[in-house]
Amino acid sequence: MVVEWDLSTPGDGLLLAKLPNSVYALEVDEKRNLLFIGQNNEGVHVIDLKSKKKFGP
Known part of the structure; x- marks a missing residue:
């Protein structure tokens, strides 16, 4: 998984990709x-x- 976090609110991650x-x-x-x-x-x-759109395999 690739997740984006704001260090000021570490409990709230945004999933960018599930690989x-x-x-x-x-x-x-x-x-x-x-x-x-x-x-x-x-x-x-x-x-x-x-857009959070994925390209590639």
Whole structure:
């Protein structure tokens, strides 16, 4: 899982992605508002942070 937290309210996380395997890398492209998620077996997933839409495998 990839969850976003506001440190001032740590009990209220926002689920960004539910993935089948371990996450090994995260990268945010602030210009395009995209989150890239790298996994060992499933490749790279891309989340549009505005619409919460997932692209990739």
